[in-house]
Amino acid sequence: MQHPCIYKGNNQRKSIHDVKISGDLGNKPIAGEVVAKSGLRTYKTKKREKKFFFYLGVADDTGSIKVMVYGRERYQDIQEKSCYLFREVIMDKNVMKVTKLSKVSKTPPIDVPENLEMEAQMLVYSQTPVCSIGQAIGSEEKTSVSVEGKVREIGSVETIKLKNRQGKKDKQDFKLEDDTSSIRITLWGEHIKHLRGVSSGDVARVTNVKTNHFQGSVSLNSTDSTKILKVQSAAVQSVTIEIIGIIRASETQTELEAELSHDNEVQQFEVASSLLAGALGVSLRGSFEDRLLGKMPFSADVEIKGNQIIKIKSVKEK
Structure with a gap:
């Protein structure tokens, strides 16, 4: 409305x-x-x-x-x-x-509407023609391409020491897949901000990235002209999970591993620590991670959007 x-x-x-x-x-x-x-x-x-x-x-x-x-x-x-x-x-x-x-x-x-948002973005941001991920993989080194697909496996931000130069630079990787193949995309420095608001499971168009050939594999690196345009948001799903591992936990955000009950597949998820603490009945103060580990494994009904848990309730509370 x-x-x-x-x-x-x-x-x-x-x-x-x-x-x-x-x-x-x-x-x-x-x-x-x-x-x-x-x-x-x-x-x-x-x-x-x-x-x-x-x-x-x-x-x-x-x-x-x-x-x-x-x-x-x-x-x-x-x-x-x-x-x-x-x-x-x-x-x-x-x-x-x-x-x-x-x-x-x-x-x-x-x-x-999302489709009109994307149209408006395209009016401002010039881009190389969109090709399939399979075509991007077959392109020569340092070819400028744009690709579109489903976002998978968003990694954490890492700080990398630059070779042959002084200083360090942040990087963040994620995977993009379409019907032809999948490819790893690396965002560098300020380009990481383009991934904000994008979740695993979203369909996104990644424009003006360059191919990188290394030891027989092909990836894509961001450039000063790179943009990430969300084409379609991941659908919200209601599922039952079993939390089996904690990757990292702070008072604000927790990354965890969980097994989906309907297919036994293990996936990584992110959740606001306050939501998780409420479902588990534990305090955020002190050693929150130790308290989480003490509750593992833990079954819960959740609503997920991509790799984000937006609602969580203990199965035991039913």
């Missing part, structure tokens, strides 16, 4: 779908969520003056549109994942242009 915007009623504003068909806003405003924002870019006027601009990928519940914002004054104010009302803009084909005379104000949230 879409949340109301400042202008109540669809007749008071124009949807993105209608704007793209008519090519004109008339005197009506347009509202949407900023799904993606580019970096500041420059262009030169006819008088050879350097000016600034940036792009937005904006979407509502009907469509997505590319927005070009002139100047640098609004760059810090307009934020991704926030919703805005745009007035007195210029339509140039399918691009909406925001000038100094345009008015931009915040609105309450708008419910944007």
Whole structure:
């Protein structure tokens, strides 16, 4: 259900779908969520003056549109994942242009479908053509590719000492699989942030990564242009598990191993430590990990989304 915007009623504003068909806003405003924002870019006027601009990928519940914002004054104010009302803009084909005379104000949230979020992201982020994972594996060393598939086996962040150079760098690996094969993808440094909000079981598009050949195997490394776009969220499942091992535990988050009752497969899961402590009836203070180990094995009914346990209840409590 879409949340109301400042202008109540669809007749008071124009949807993105209608704007793209008519090519004109008339005197009506347009509202949407900023799904993606580019970096500041420059262009030169006819008088050879350097000016600034940036792009937005904006979407509502009907469509997505590319927005070009002139100047640098609004760059810090307009934020991704926030919703805005745009007035007195210029339509140039399918691009909406925001000038100094345009008015931009915040609105309450708008419910944007996932497919339109992805469309809006693609309007801002350039990418190499998507190929199958099998094709990526068959590509030459350092080939730039984009791939799409189901996310599996998200690893922890590790700090790696750089060879032949001073300093260290964080890295995080995960596996992506499609109908043709699976491949390990390594994110380096600041690129790790692109994996935030992505869970095991989600379908994601990973753009602008480069092939890496090492000892007969092929993996993919992130680049400065890499983006991870979630195409489809993992479904929430209700299952019974038996917790058989603890990988690591802190007062905030616990990683564990559990066996699924319906197929006896052992998988790794993450759960908020407060949820787990409540289900086990133990305190978070002191040696929480030792208390967990003292309760193993432990059966529970859980709701899982990818590799995240979002609800947990002891089977013994029934």
